[in-house]
Every structure is written in structure tokens, then in C-alpha cells.
Amino acid sequence: MKATVVKNTRISDKFGYLELKCPEIAKEKNAGRFFMISPHSDSVYITDTLLKRPFAICDITSEETFTCLYMITGRGTKILSEALPGNNFLVTGPIGNFFRFEKDTSVALIAGGIGLAPMINSARKLREMGIKVTLYYGGRSKSDILMYDFLQTICDELFITTDDGSLGIHGNVLVPLKENIQNYKKIYACGPNRMLQAVTDLCSQNNIPIDVSLDEQMGCGVGACLGCIITINENNEKVKKRCCVEGPIFDGTKVDWDSLIR
Amino acid sequence: MDRLKTSLCGIEFKNPIIAASGTFGYGLEFKRFTDLNKIGGISVKGISLHETEGNPMPRITETYSGMLNAIGLQNVGVEKFIKEKLPALKSIDTRIIVNFWGKTIDEYIEVAKILDYVERVDMLEMNISCPNIKEGGISFSSSPEALSQVVSACRKVIKNKPLIVKLSPNVQDIKPFAKACEDNGADAVSAINTLIGMAVDVERMKPVLANITGGLSGPAIKPIALRMVKEVYETVKIPVIGVGGIGSWKDAAEFILSGASAVQIGTANFINANICNETSDGLNEYLERKNINHFSEIIGKAVK
Ligand SMILES: Cc1cc2nc3c(=O)[nH]c(=O)nc-3n(C[C@H](O)[C@H](O)[C@H](O)COP(=O)(O)OP(=O)(O)OC[C@H]3O[C@@H](n4cnc5c(N)ncnc54)[C@H](O)[C@@H]3O)c2cc1C
Ligand SMILES: Cc1cc2nc3c(=O)[nH]c(=O)nc-3n(C[C@H](O)[C@H](O)[C@H](O)COP(=O)(O)O)c2cc1C
Ligand code: FES
Numbered sequence: 001m002k003a004t005v006v007k008n009t010r011i012s013d014k015f016g017y018l019e020l021k022c023p024e025i026a027k028e029k030n031a032g033r034f035f036m037i038s039p040h041s042d043s044v045y046i047t048d049t050l051l052k053r054p055f056a057i058c059d060i061t062s063e064e065t066f067t068c069l070y071m072i073t074g075r076g077t078k079i080l081s082e083a084l085p086g087n088n089f090l091v092t093g094p095i096g097n098f099f100r101f102e103k104d105t106s107v108a109l110i111a112g113g114i115g116l117a118p119m120i121n122s123a124r125k126l127r128e129m130g131i132k133v134t135l136y137y138g139g140r141s142k143s144d145i146l147m148y149d150f151l152q153t154i155c156d157e158l159f160i161t162t163d164d165g166s167l168g169i170h171g172n173v174l175v176p177l178k179e180n181i182q183n184y185k186k187i188y189a190c191g192p193n194r195m196l197q198a199v200t201d202l203c204s205q206n207n208i209p210i211d212v213s214l215d216e217q218m219g220c221g222v223g224a225c226l227g228c229i230i231t232i233n234e235n236n237e238k239v240k241k242r243c244c245v246e247g248p249i250f251d252g253t254k255v256d257w258d259s260l261i262r
Numbered sequence: 263m264d265r266l267k268t269s270l271c272g273i274e275f276k277n278p279i280i281a282a283s284g285t286f287g288y289g290l291e292f293k294r295f296t297d298l299n300k301i302g303g304i305s306v307k308g309i310s311l312h313e314t315e316g317n318p319m320p321r322i323t324e325t326y327s328g329m330l331n332a333i334g335l336q337n338v339g340v341e342k343f344i345k346e347k348l349p350a351l352k353s354i355d356t357r358i359i360v361n362f363w364g365k366t367i368d369e370y371i372e373v374a375k376i377l378d379y380v381e382r383v384d385m386l387e388m389n390i391s392c393p394n395i396k397e398g399g400i401s402f403s404s405s406p407e408a409l410s411q412v413v414s415a416c417r418k419v420i421k422n423k424p425l426i427v428k429l430s431p432n433v434q435d436i437k438p439f440a441k442a443c444e445d446n447g448a449d450a451v452s453a454i455n456t457l458i459g460m461a462v463d464v465e466r467m468k469p470v471l472a473n474i475t476g477g478l479s480g481p482a483i484k485p486i487a488l489r490m491v492k493e494v495y496e497t498v499k500i501p502v503i504g505v506g507g508i509g510s511w512k513d514a515a516e517f518i519l520s521g522a523s524a525v526q527i528g529t530a531n532f533i534n535a536n537i538c539n540e541t542s543d544g545l546n547e548y549l550e551r552k553n554i555n556h557f558s559e560i561i562g563k564a565v566k
Contacts, residue, residue, distance in 0.1 A: 001295075038533060050480050051324045051532060090534060092295060219322045219329065220532040222295065224287035226307075226333045227322035240315065240336070245291075259319065262472075 003037065003091040005083045006065055014072050015114075015146055016081055020089075023064045025057060028094045031101075031122040032188075032213060032249055033057055035093025036221040037068070039076030049076045054218050054244070056117035056190075057094060059124065069146070071114040095221050097249050099211060101129055105185040108134045110173055110199055112191020113144060118213055119190060123154045132156045134184075138173040138195070142166035174198055181206050189213070189252070193260050200252035210252040214260070216243040231256035265549045265556050266302075266542055270501060270524055271424035271449040273384050275357055277302040277542040278557065279514065282505055282528030283361035283387065283428075284308060284333065288347040289354070295535035302542065303357035305526060306347075308389050309377070310362065311369045313339035318472040323461050328482030328507075329529060330459050332473035335363060340373050348382050358382055359426065363389040367415050374416045378423055386423050388416060388448075391430025391455035403430040406442040417447035424449040426503065431457050431483075431490055440494040440502075452503035452526060453494050454487045480529040481507045488520050492565045495521025509537065511544025518545075518557055519564035 003022035010016040025035050036052035053076045058069045072081050083089070099122055101107065107126070111119040116137060126133045133154065138161040139145045145167050151158055159176040160168030169176055172195065181187075181202060189199050190213035203210040219225035223245035230243045232254050241247060266277035280303040286292060289304045298304070316336025323330050338347065340362075351358055360383050364370035370388070377383055390402040390409060402412045413427055427443040429436060431454040443451050456477025461470040469475075487506025494502050504522030508514050509530035517525045530537045549557055 048326055049324065050327055050329060050529070092535060217320050217322055219331070220285070220291075222287075222291045222535065224291040224307075225285060225322065225331070225532065226316060226336045227331060229316070229319055229321065229336075262320075 001091055002088045005085050005087045005089070007085060008081075008083050010081070011146055012143060014143075015070065017058065017067045017069045018080065018083060019061060019065055019067050020091075021065050022091060025091065025093045026060055026062065026064050026066045028057055028060065028066075030098035031125040032099040032118050033094040033096050034118070034248060035068075035091050035095060036218070037080070038090040039079040040089070049079065051219060052090070052092065052221060053077070053080075054095075054221060054248075056213075057121055058117045059120045069114065069117040069120070092221055095244060096247060099125075099188050099249060101126060101131060102186075103129055103131070105131065106183060107131060107186045107188065108136060108177070108180070108184045110177065110187060110189035110191065111135065111137045112173060112189075112195040113139055115189070115191030115195075115213070116146060117190070119188075120151075120154065122188060123151075127154065135159070136161070136173040136177050138162070138191070140164065172198075174202060178202065181208060184208060186210070193257065196252060196255075197257045197261065200255070200257075204253055211249050212252040212255065213248045214243055214250060214255070215248070216260075218244050220244070231259040265546055265554070268524070268558065270503075271385065271426075273357060273424060275302045275524065276300070277545075278518075278524035279303075279538050279542045279545075280305055280357075280359065280503070280524060280526045281531060281538055282526035283359075283389065284331075285528040285531050288343070289351050289358065292531065292535050296539055298354045298356055300542070301356050301538045302524070303359055303384070305359040305361050305387055306343075307337050308335050308361045308363045309337050309340050309343050309373060310335065310364060311340055311372050313337065313342060320471055321473070321476075323470040323476070325459065325461055325478065326482065328478050328480035330461055330471060330476035330478055331456070332471045332476035334473065340376050344376070344380055348380065351382055357384045359385045359387050361387045361389050361428070367412050370412055370416050371419050375419045378420050383423060385426060386420060387426040387428055387452060388413070389428050389455070391428060391432065403433060403439065406438040409439055410442045410446050413443055413446040413448055426450045426452050428455055428505075429453040429490075429494065430455050431486060431506075436490050437493050437497045440497045444498040444500050448500060450501040450503060450523075451494060451498065452505055453490050454483070454506045457483055457486065479506070481509060483507045484513060484516075488516060491517055491522050492520045495562055495565065508541070509533070511541045511548060514541050514545055515548055515560075516564075518561055521562040521565060523558070523561055
């Protein structure tokens, strides 16, 4: 399956987003799922960057198009950041489970860094369901906070935090979240593992359920290679789950954080 | 004209393209993304007597034109495999090869005995070369003598199915190992499994993989695999199944020309879920263009 680049918008030297044409992925109705993309134009197999990279379905822009928010961290994302309109990439998707929002519940979305990506689609979905959209979004500093103006249009309530205080509240997302946690029936979070663990701890202390979207290395993205295992505590047993097909979203209180933070 | 239909150890295959063990799960994981009925065969994830947890994470990492894996042979165990995974394979029309392994000769024998009587299983493939488990795999491929022991022990209990032995490339000379398989009753050999490698995370200043080392696969290993297939082809009379870095019909043709009677595709399934079928289509076109009636006419042609 191929996706064609419609537009590549650079936000800064580190971030940007691709608008991709691929009806099979754009028709996805749920929020939180992802897709895999080969970081090289056309379908030549013999290449330097071999494996497909996982990316969240960020925003659905039409019946045929969706966006992929990227942070340049290595070779593959660097190649994707230089994609030109008309380039074709091999993709697989949509993959994975999704956030199960329930009508008439007050919820909060939590995003750390590039963990913002699945939250854009989630915000849209919540609004569509008539649920108030509250987003807590944290980054290291001002330059890590992406699409501030756009976020204000899709959220009802937006809490921005930066570690250095250069934008919004000084500190991490826990600072404002602590104040309001009792107002929510459920929390949905995506971001660095340490942040997710801290948010999970806060939720546990307050008896509030939390779903976290996890980031793990992936080989196949279809459940075949067993390279993406997440350890889950279930009935006092450690159970191995595949992040790609049984995740990427898990009950935060059941995640074995020690095996993830290394 | 059916240029690709073939018989391997007496089993009919639609085409000589097989999905390699460990890269195609238990067979159905790719169902959404490719037509499984078109694939010649599927070698399922290595099965052992008992359910196996596998290694700690991280288990995989990309390297230049390849990847390292240290899955540690995680699998559901033979009993669950037969009860929970195999029945679903009845719905697809392709050959099922069950890759199996043990930590001791007795474990190999036990698994082989059980699988030998399972109807949906067409062939057995013995993995003696998985480099990941310290106590297991590697020792059976440490010498032709050790290999002979385990192959002959399994041969004695496998009465109903053809037996393939999958060779390890992590040896100085692969030829005596291939010979040991043939002499002890193997019906075919597949070559090669992954090459042991390593990668280091310079930020953490630690090996990337929790297991420290892992098996290298993908395009990076193709030249080595081809050379070994040629060597094995020149050493034994039983069929050789070529594996290692195949990602296009051209790669598959190179293996056939070097002596392979069939090929397996592993890592490339991760990049293109439809690669097995694209490879058979491409081979067919190639043979047509070359005016060759059947691919068997060119097995080993480049090395004769
Ligand atoms: C479910 C899921 C959704 C994701 N969504 C997004 C997103 O929307 N936007 C975004 O920018 N990033 C996202 N990521 C992370 C993204 O996949 C990695 O940043 C990317 O794979 C790095 O590739 P690279 O070639 O630039 O890095 P390299 O370090 O060169 O990559 C080498 C190998 O490691 C893998 N790898 C490296 N870092 C990660 C990582 N953090 N997670 C998983 N694999 C990694 C690569 O896929 C590749 O196989 C997501 C990850 C997951 C698991
Ligand atoms: C993730 C992964 C898991 C594997 N698991 C097994 C296995 O269980 N048994 C086995 O015999 N080979 C296993 N292999 C080896 C492959 O079947 C194949 O021999 C090897 O990867 C070389 O082929 P390739 O370059 O086409 O991938 C595995 C390979 C990979 C990448
Ligand atoms: S990425 Fe292969 S099983 Fe999840």
C-alpha cells in the first residue's frame, strides 16, 4: 500500500508534518491508532533505512488524506522531513487499538512532546461526541510546543507547560493536572515513559482510570515478529503483549514501568 | 504454463516461495495485507515443547540494510500451537512448515513426535542455529558430530513428514554440517539462519539489545547467504532452500541460480507485506521473458 505526499510543512528545524494521501488510512474513524511508513521514496527494497517506522494518525484532513506529525530524531525521520509533494511511500495501516471514549464523561488528554500527535485526532473525536476537550500539553521549552494557535481551535481548555517556563505554566504537565485531577472520570495520555509513569501514579492515587499510548521499537507492525513486547501485570502475573496489535494503548496502572524505563 | 509449481520432498507447492520462520508469526498475522492463498508455503515461528517467554526488551534494532533480533524464540509451546493457532490455518490454502527447536535432544524428540501426527502440518523444519538462547540452539550447530546426533534422533521419530534442517551460518565451514544432515536422513536443508551481530547505543553507552548480541538478517546478509547456498548445493544431493536477504524476484532468482530449489523470505515481509506474492509474480515474468518453461531448469545454473 502506498501513500502519496500532498504537502510537507516544516514547523521548525526539528518538527514538521506531512499531509499524506491514502484513503485506507484516512477512513479510520477511531482516534489513537497508528500506521507504519518506509522512510524512503518509491518502493526500492535495498536501502539503508530498512524497517518501517511507526507514526500516529495525527489528523484526518479529508476522505483521502491525513497528517503525520514528525519529530526528527534519526535517519528515517530526517528522510521523511525532506519528502516532496508527489513522493510515494510504502505504508501499512491503520494498526493497533484506539482510545475508547464514552459519551457524557469528563476526560482529560495529556500530551508530552511528540506525544501530541494522537491527541489531535482524539480532540477532534471528543468534540464530535460532544465531550468537552481538555488538553494538557507539556514540552521542554517554547520551541517544543507545536501548533499553539491550531490547538486553541480544537480544544475547549488548553494547559501548556514548559520545563523552563518559556511558555505557559512553569514545570511539567503534573503541575496543573494535580489541581484538577478530581474533575475527571478518565485520563488519556501519550508522551515519554517517565511522564506517563508519573501521570499514572497521580491517577492511581486518585482512583482515576488512565489509558496510556506507549512507544516501543517495532519490526513488522502486524504482530508477527515479537519485537515490540510490553510487559503487563495481569492477575499477579507478568503477561507479554505486542505493542503493535494489542497496543499501543494500555491501562497505565497495569504497565510494568520498570521494564519500559531503561 | 505453470513455471513455478513444484514438488519439494514429495510435497506439492504452488510456487517455491516460502515465508521464513519468525517473520510471519503463526501464519495469519499478514492476512489483512496479502493473499495468503497465493504464497507457496509458510514456515511458522519456532515451536518448542513448553511455552517460552523470550528475551527482555529491546529485542530488535535496525542496522545498515539489515536488522538485529534477539527475540529469544518466544512461542506459545507445541500444545497451544496445535490447539489455538493451527485450526485457523485450515482456512488458507498454502503449505505449512512447522519450525521447531529444543533445549535438549529429548525436547527436540518430544516436539517432533507430537508434530509428526498433526494433519495440517506439511513439513517440519528443525532450527539448530538460533543464536539467541545461551543454553540451547547454538550447541547443536557447534560441530557436525553434535548436529548428527540431534538430526538422527529426530529422524527416528519423524515418520510421516519430510524433515528440513535449517543451517547456521555461524560456523567456519558450512559444508560438513550440510553433509551431516544428509547422512542422518534429512530430506532437505534450509540455509541460512541469522548471523550473530551487535549494535551499541552511544548515548547510553550500552549495547542496544538487552541480550547484547542478536541475529543479523535482511539485505546485508544476502551475499553471504548466496555463497553458503552454493557451497551446500555443491555438497549434498538433497534440495537446498535458500534464505537470507531476499527482497525481490531478482534476489530469489539469484538464489535459484546458485542452487536453491525453493526460497524463504524473512525480513522483507516487514517492509512489504505483499513481498512473497510479488516475488512469485516477478519470477514468473522473468522465466517467461527468458523462455524458460520451469524454474527447475535453472537451479544451480550460475555455479555449474
Ligand atoms: C505507536 C507509535 C506511534 C508513534 N507516533 C509518532 C508520531 O506521530 N510522530 C513522531 O515523530 N514519532 C512517532 N513515534 C516515534 C517514531 O516511530 C520514531 O521517532 C521513529 O521511528 C524514529 O525513526 P528514525 O529513523 O528517525 O530514528 P533512528 O534512530 O534512525 O531509527 C532506527 C530504528 O529505531 C526505531 N526507533 C527509533 N526511535 C524510536 C521510537 N521512539 N519509537 C519506536 N521506534 C523507534 C526506528 O523505527 C528504526 O527502526 C511513534 C512510535 C510509536 C511506537
Ligand atoms: C524477528 C525474527 C525472528 C526469527 N525467528 C526465527 C525462528 O523462530 N526460527 C528460525 O529458524 N529462524 C528464525 N529467524 C530467521 C529467519 O527465518 C531467516 O532465516 C533469517 O532472518 C534470514 O532471512 P531474511 O534475511 O530474509 O530475514 C528469525 C528472523 C527474524 C528477523
Ligand atoms: S512490531 Fe512485530 S510484533 Fe509488534
